[in-house]
Amino acid sequence: MARYVRVFNILTYASFTGSHRPLLTLQGMRRLVERGVITEAERTILSDPQNLVTQRHSTVLMWIARLFVDARKAGHIGGGDGFEQHFLDKIHVIRSKYGAIGDELQGRMPLAYAHIVQVLIDVVLWMYPLMAYSTGMTPFLGIFGTGLLTIFYQGLFDLAKQFLDPYDNESYGKGEDPLCIDTLISESNAGSVRWLNGLSAQPLAYQNLVDGNIVDHQLPLRGWTVEEADLREEMAIQEAAQKEMEIAQMIAATLEPETETETEIETEPAMPTVAEKKTPVMPSIMPEKPPILEMDDGDLSLLNGDLCEDDDEYCAPETELSMADALEKIEACSEKVP
Secondary structure (H helix, E strand, O other), X not given: OHHHHHHHHHHHHHHHOOOOHHHHOHHHHHHHHHOOOOOHHHHHHHOXXXXXXXXXXXXXXXXXXXXXXXXXXXXXXXOOHHHHHHHHHHHHHHHHHHHHHHHHHHOOOOHHHHHHHHHHHHHHHXXXXXXXXXXXXXXXXXXXXXXXXXXXXXXXXHHHHHHHOOOOOOOOOOOOOOOOHHHHHHHHHHHHOOOOOOOOOOOOOHHHHHHOOOOOOOOOOOOOOHHHHHHHHHHHHHHHHHHHHHHHHHHHXXXXXXXXXXXXXXXXXXXXXXXXXXXXXOHHHOOOOOOOOOOEOOEOOOOOOOEOOOOOOEOOOOOOOOHHHHHHHHHHHHHHOO
């Protein structure tokens, strides 16, 4: 709604002034979209040929009224029917005020009257020196009086012409000190957001009133003394330090289990492995070497555990075979294997 108020002000002054009239053109409306003043959908509606170019601000005013009604029905704005009626009355007042601007610009005094006043002022100023000389006025006083009357009469007449064309649409004032439309628009835009963030933060909430928690808001009538103010400041510093310590303890308590497990797994240094000392074996207890069996080259024998000719028969434990007998037994076993 605040944005619509700003758009309404811009389009209103663009309708009544020649300096801002380019905003109503096609390029001007597109520029408003580029600068984020209106949306593309709003530009399409405002550029509808059925809407007069100089009455686009009336359409925006209707948007404001309808938006307020819909927002109240949706619950975004509180208030009853009386509040809605009062708001619509204010919309009607705005409609009458900006409508009077156009009426005053179009229903001004006739141009012939301004010409007559200009002629009369010029005649009076030209005749004053002659009148001063004929009455025996000193030359110095006559010159000073002529200059003074010229300044006052011509200044008042120039001011009247500026009021005749306050927006300098027809260059009556020759562009000298017209009303600054940019200043009027900026003041209206600043007023549209004056109350926007007023209730973004409220010191005394509704729930505190219900619960009766208003002790902190009950201040002495004459304020605090200097000693009391210093004492309150020291107490506030101590309370803040205590709160910081409590918060730090809570954070440390929550992070302590995690840090312990992490340090045990990751940061714990590996213990050095100590090799067990082996007791040296003394020569007296060294195991005896097994006896080496000496064999001749041609007399190799197989020990027990070899298979005999039958599958389930083994050689006798202490039977010694010659090399020839062993080869015969191996050939006999190999013939039995398929």
